[in-house]
Amino acid sequence: MKNSQKVISCALFALIVFLNAACGGGNKSEVVTEEVESTKVATLVTEDYEHIFGEDRPFAQCHASTITGLGDGNYLTAWFAGSYEKHNDVGIWISKGNPGNWSEPELLVKVRNEPHWNPVLFNAPDGKVYLYFKVGKEIDYWETWVQYTEDGGVTWSEAKELVPGDKGGRGPVRNHMLVLSDGTWLAPASDEKNKVWTVFVDRSEDGGNTWEATDKLEMDRTVITEEGVIQPALWESKPGHVHMLMRSSSGNICRSDSEDYGKTWSEVTEIELPNNNSGIDVAHIEGEKIALIYNPVAENWGDRFPISIAVSEDNGKTWPLKFEIEKGDGEDELSYPAMFYEDGHLVACYTWNRQTVAFWKGKLEGI
Numbered sequence: 001m002k003n004s005q006k007v008i009s010c011a012l013f014a015l016i017v018f019l020n021a022a023c024g025g026g027n028k029s030e031v032v033t034e035e036v037e038s039t040k041v042a043t044l045v046t047e048d049y050e051h052i053f054g055e056d057r058p059f060a061q062c063h064a065s066t067i068t069g070l071g072d073g074n075y076l077t078a079w080f081a082g083s084y085e086k087h088n089d090v091g092i093w094i095s096k097g098n099p100g101n102w103s104e105p106e107l108l109v110k111v112r113n114e115p116h117w118n119p120v121l122f123n124a125p126d127g128k129v130y131l132y133f134k135v136g137k138e139i140d141y142w143e144t145w146v147q148y149t150e151d152g153g154v155t156w157s158e159a160k161e162l163v164p165g166d167k168g169g170r171g172p173v174r175n176h177m178l179v180l181s182d183g184t185w186l187a188p189a190s191d192e193k194n195k196v197w198t199v200f201v202d203r204s205e206d207g208g209n210t211w212e213a214t215d216k217l218e219m220d221r222t223v224i225t226e227e228g229v230i231q232p233a234l235w236e237s238k239p240g241h242v243h244m245l246m247r248s249s250s251g252n253i254c255r256s257d258s259e260d261y262g263k264t265w266s267e268v269t270e271i272e273l274p275n276n277n278s279g280i281d282v283a284h285i286e287g288e289k290i291a292l293i294y295n296p297v298a299e300n301w302g303d304r305f306p307i308s309i310a311v312s313e314d315n316g317k318t319w320p321l322k323f324e325i326e327k328g329d330g331e332d333e334l335s336y337p338a339m340f341y342e343d344g345h346l347v348a349c350y351t352w353n354r355q356t357v358a359f360w361k362g363k364l365e366g367i
Contacts, residue, residue, distance in 0.1 A: 041366055042311070042321050042364065042365065042366035042367050043364070043365045043366055044309065044323040044362050044363070044364055044365075045362055045363045045365060046325070046360065046361075046362045047345070047361050047362055047363060048099040048359065048360065048361040049325075049326075049358070049359070049360050049361075050099055050100070050358075050359055051352060051356040051357065051358055051359070052077060052095050052097075052102045052105075052349070052356060052357045052358075052359050053095065053102065053104070053105050053356055053357070054356065055355070057081075057105060057355070057356065058105060058107075059081040059082055059083070059093070059105075060082070060083045060084065061081060061082065061083065061084055061085065061354040061355070062079045062080065062081035062093070062351070062354060062355070062356065062357060063079060063080060063081070063085055063335075063336060063351050063354055064079055064080055064117065064118045064119065064174065064279075064336045064351065065077055065078065065079040065119075065336065065338060065349045065350065065351060065357040066078050066079070066119050066120050066121045066176070066338045066349070067121065067338050067340070067347065067348070067349045067359075068121040068122065068123045068129060068176075068340070069123065069340070069342050069347065070096075070123075070129070070152045070153075071123075072152075073098055074096060074097055074098050074152070075096070075097065075098060075347070075359075076094065076095075076096050076121055076129060076152070076153045077094065077095050077096070077121075077349055077357060077359075078092055078093065078094045078108065078119040078121055078131060078133075079092075079093055079119060079351075079357055080092055080093070080115075080116050080117055080118065080119060080133070081093045081105070082115075085115070086115050086137075087115060088113050088114055088115060088137075089113075090115045090116050090117075091107050091108075091109060091110035091116050092107075092108050092109045092110070092116050092119050092131070092133050093105045093106060093107055093108060094106055094108045094153060095357075096152070096153050099359065099361070108131070108156065109131075109133070109145075109147065109156075109159050111135055111145060111159055112135065114135055114136060114137050115135070115136065115137060116133055116134065116135050117133065117134035117135070117136075117139070117142060118133060118134050118173060118174045119131055119132065119133040120132040120133070120171075120172040120174065120175065120176060120177065121176075122172070122176065122177040124148075124177075124179075124185075124207075124208070125179055125183075125207075126207055127150065128148040128149065128150055129148060129149050129150075129152070129153065130146055130147070130148045130177075130208070131146065131147055131148065131149075131156075132144060132145070132146050132162065132171050132172050132177075132187075133145055133146075134169055134173075136167075139169075139192050140168065140192060140193045140194065141167040141168060141193075142167075142168070142169050143161055143162075143166060143167065143169070144161065144162040144163065144166065144169055144170050144171040144172075145159045145160065145161055145162065146159065146160060146161075146162045146171070146208075147159040147160070162211065163211060168191050168193060169189065169190075169191065170187070170189060170202050170211060170213060171187045171189060171202050171211065172187040172188055172189065172202075173188065173189050173190045173230065173231055173232075174188075174231045174279055174336070175188050175231060175232065175233040175234070175279075175281050175282075175338070176188075176233075176234075176281070176338065176340060178234040178235065178236065178242070180236055180239075180240075180242065180261055180262065181236060181238075181239040181240070182239070182240075182261060183205070184203055184204065184205050184261055184262070185203070185204040185205075185207065185208055186201055186202070186203055186234055186242065186262045187201065187202035187203075187204070187211070188201060188231070188232040188233060188234050188244065189201060189202050189213070189232075190229070190230035190231055190232065190246075191216070191230075192227075192230060195227055196227070196228060197227040197228030197229055197230045197249070198216040198217065198228060198229070198230075199216065199217045199229050199230060199232050199244070199246055199256070199268070200213050200214050200215065200216045200217065201213070201214045201232070201234075201244075201258075201262050201265070202214075203261075203262055203263070214262065214263060214264070214265065215264070217229070217256050217265050217267070217268050218267045218268065219254075219267060219268035220267070220268075223250065223270065224248060224249070224250040224254060224268060224270070225249065225250055226249035226250070226277075226300055227249040227277075228248070228249060229246040229247065229248045229249075229254050229268055230246065230247050231246065231247040231279055231280070232244040232245065232246045232247075232256075233245050233246075233280055233281050233282040233292075234262075234282070235282050235284035235290055236284070237284075237287070237288055237315050240258075240259060240260060240261045241257070241258070241259055242257070242258040242261065242262045243255070243256075243257050243258070243315070243316065244256050244257075244265075245271070245280060245282055245292065245316070246268065246280075247275060247277060247278065247279055247280055248270070248275050248277065249277050249300045250270060250275075250300070251274060251275065251298045251299060251300060252270040252271060252272070252273065252274060252275055252298065253270070253271050253273045253274070253275045253280060253292075253294065254268050254269060254270050254271065254275075255268070255269055255270075255271050255316065256268050256269070271316070271319075272318075272319065273292070273294065273296070273310060273319055274296055274297055274298030274299075275294065275295075275297075275298070276295045276297035276298070276299055276300070276301070276302035276303060276304060277299075277300045277301050277302070278295055278302075278304050278335050278336065279335060279336040279337065280292060280293065280294040280337070281293050281294075281337050281338050281339045281348075282339070283339045283340050283341040283346055284341060285341050285364075288312070288313060288314055288315035289311070289312070289313050289367065290311070290312050290315065290316055291309055291310070291311050291312075291339070291341070291346055291364070292309065292310045292311075292312070292319070293307065293308070293309050293325075293337040293339045293346075293348055293350070294307070294308060294310065294337070295307055295308070295334070295335065296308050296310075296322070304328075304332070304333040304334060304335035305326070305327065305328025305329065305332045305333065305334045305335075306324050306325070306326060306327045306328050306334065307324075307325050307326050307328070307334040307335070307337060307350060308322060308323060308324045308325060309322070309323045309325060309346065309362075310322045310323075311323075311364065311367065313367060321367070325348075325360055325362075326358070332353060333351060333352075333353050333354060334350060334351065334352060334353075334358070335350060335351045336350060336351045337349065337350035338350070344363060345361055345362065345363050346361070346362050346363070346364065347360075347361050348360045348361070
């Protein structure tokens, strides 16, 4: 499928009255009148799709990949792997390269003989690439560790606890970090103690040296039933206006918003898009244009296929554009995606049946 230039087309038919309502009544250039044109066509061109490593992998299972660009045409990826999720032999592995040319999987870090989880790569403004990850036998009481590289992943600092003594997980829980317009670093965080799931944000105003956690977000648990929400994905639409979408047990993706640089947040609410209680990620394209990668399945602990991309041009109010990346069937697992926007392209990776990490790169046209 690599360089297959697969084109997925999505045609949207709508009256101008409906479009104005969906877009908040703004005079956006893509809104047209019936007399001119009532059809909008957008395409998603897949430019690269491949597996980062093959069946000769040096571990039985892998999951929860993360990816960042290195600025030279190469990418750095990381994931956790071992005999099975939650087993003591699970560590954090990495690979570096580009489509068709990936380094062999390498065990990067294993701080002690307990499970490692959910790596998050972060290309920081200070020129370092940070790796955050969790360590602990039980998710309720895992710790967050961090290390960094200054040479694109060739050498790494010694791993250390992000917040020494913390049990439960500070810093990013699964999705990418966000640097705000005022320079604040935001880490999308969540807590899973006693099977009660809650979301918060960790803020650093000194380049990641110290962290302050916000209050946990409020939600109506008669609406968001079962466990709750975890693993938020963040973006900033304009200075100080920060938003998040969350994995949920309610059957729908959930949302919250902040107007004070992520210090306080609105009550958690559901949006129109389904969620199977599995990971999602958001890439901010520009202005109010965002892309979401997710499994479009409306069921708590539902199937983890297909894997798709939805696009919003009104800051997540509506999601008229939807594209399927990989269909899957039966017992397939296409899950836990990570995605970012770079040079006009969406770049993503995700779990492929716990056997490898899938790499995908595509370009949106017509929006």
